[in-house]
Structures are given as structure tokens and as C-alpha cells.
Amino acid sequence: MSTYPDIETLHKHLAQCRRCAEAGFRIESTPVVSGKQSARLMVIGQAPGIDAFAPNPRPFGGDSGARLFRWMARVGWSEEEFREKFYITAVTKCFPGSDPKSNGDRVPTVTERRLCRPWLDAELALIQPEVILPVGRLAINLFYPPKLKLIEVIGDHKVDEQGRIIVPLPHPSGASRWFNEPRNVARLELALYRLKLLKEQLDL
Numbered sequence: 149m150s151t152y153p154d155i156e157t158l159h160k161h162l163a164q165c166r167r168c169a170e171a172g173f174r175i176e177s178t179p180v181v182s183g184k185q186s187a188r189l190m191v192i193g194q195a196p197g198i199d200a201f202a203p204n205p206r207p208f209g210g211d212s213g214a215r216l217f218r219w220m221a222r223v224g225w226s227e228e229e230f231r232e233k234f235y236i237t238a239v240t241k242c243f244p245g246s247d248p249k250s251n252g253d254r255v256p257t258v259t260e261r262r263l264c265r266p267w268l269d270a271e272l273a274l275i276q277p278e279v280i281l282p283v284g285r286l287a288i289n290l291f292y293p294p295k296l297k298l299i300e301v302i303g304d305h306k307v308d309e310q311g312r313i314i315v316p317l318p319h320p321s322g323a324s325r326w327f328n329e330p331r332n333v334a335r336l337e338l339a340l341y342r343l344k345l346l347k348e349q350l351d352l
């Protein structure tokens with residue numbers, strides 16, 4: 149049961165969230181999510197990227213998003229249609245900054261994930277998606293045991309205890325390295341095939 153009457157009210161409160169900064173994290177408090185309450189499919193990513201600073205930030209608005217939307221185009225949705233129809237959010241909603249030890253973005257800490265979790269729970273309660281695409285390890289861990297390897301969950305799909313169909317996908321920003329292995333590529337192909345079938349069966 150969400151404590152917010154509708155998604156617009158949730159978004160207004162979310163925009164003012166400073167939980168991580170108040171807990172001492174050097175984070176840019178700019179939550180980035182998109183979509184309507186009527187969305188039947190929800191994407192859950194890890195956290196927004198540097199593109200969160202664009203004039204009108206959108207989830208998956210950067211390079212990794214370009215790759216994700218190439219995958220969705222193969223399923224049968226243009227980026228425009230996908231963004232219009234579906235809800236896109238993340239495990240943590242604000243850009244966590246760059247990781248000084250790598251070329252990528254910092255992975256949100258366990259504490260940040262815990263601080264942000266009530267927002268995701270409220271989004272799920274309001275939207276009640278039929279299909280959820282957890283994208284990347286952090287989001288997949290919400291639905292699958294963390295001890296499972298990525299290759300063991302990509303290409304799988306399941307109905308969870310709330311009747312939602314879960315179709316995990318690898319994070320597109322990590323895809324290049326992951327896809328050096330042909331068997332990983334085959335798992336993604338299977339995931340996209342399952343998604344295409346669901347699109348047709350559920351008329352998504």
C-alpha cells in the first residue's frame with residue numbers, strides 16, 4: 149500500500165528527497181525516473197548516469213541507454229514508444245558520482261540502496277506492473293538470489309509471488325565485457341526472445 153495517492157504526488161516528494169546527502173553521501177540529489185501510473189511494464193535500473201545533469205534528464209538517457217533501446221527495438225518497441233508506454237526507474241534514483249577506481253559510475257552502497265528502497269516500494273505499489281525488467285546486478289538481486297551468476301539468470305523469466313513476470317537483463321553499460329563470451333550473447337538473445345513473446349501474448 150503506497151503512502152502516496154498517485155504517481156505525480158510521489159514524484160513531487162521524490163524530487164525533494166535528500167536522504168543520501170543527509171546521511172553523508174556526496175551525491176547529487178537529482179532523482180531521475182519517468183513514466184505514468186498506468187504503465188504495464190517497469191524497468192528497474194541501477195542508478196542514473198552522468199546524463200542526469202542534462203537539461204531534461206531521462207533514465208537511460210546516455211550511452212548505456214542507447215544500447216538498451218537497441219535491444220528494445222529488436223523486441224519491437226522504438227525508444228519513443230517504450231518511453232511513452234512504460235515506467236523507468238532505478239534501485240537508487242540519483243546519480244552516485246564517478247568511481248575513481250574505474251571509468252564507470254560508482255555503484256550505490258548498501259546504505260544508499262536501503263535509504264532509497266521505500267521509493268521503489270511506493271512506485272511498485274502505485275503502478276502494479278505486470279512485467280518487470282530488472283536491468284543489471286543490483287536490480288536483479290531484488291528478485292533472484294545474489295549468489296546466482298548473471299549467466300544463470302539472464303534468459304530466465306519467472307512469475308514472482310505477486311504475480312508479476314520478471315525478465316532480467318544485463319546492464320547495457322557492462323555489456324561489452326560481458327559479451328566477450330558467446331554463451332553470454334546467447335543468454336541475452338534468449339531474454340529478448342522471451343520479451344518478444346510476452347509483448348505479443350500480453351499485447352504490450
Ligand code: SF4
Nearest residue numbers: 165168241242263264
Ligand atoms: S538516491 Fe534515493 S534516497 Fe538517496 S537522495 Fe536520491 S532519491 Fe533520496
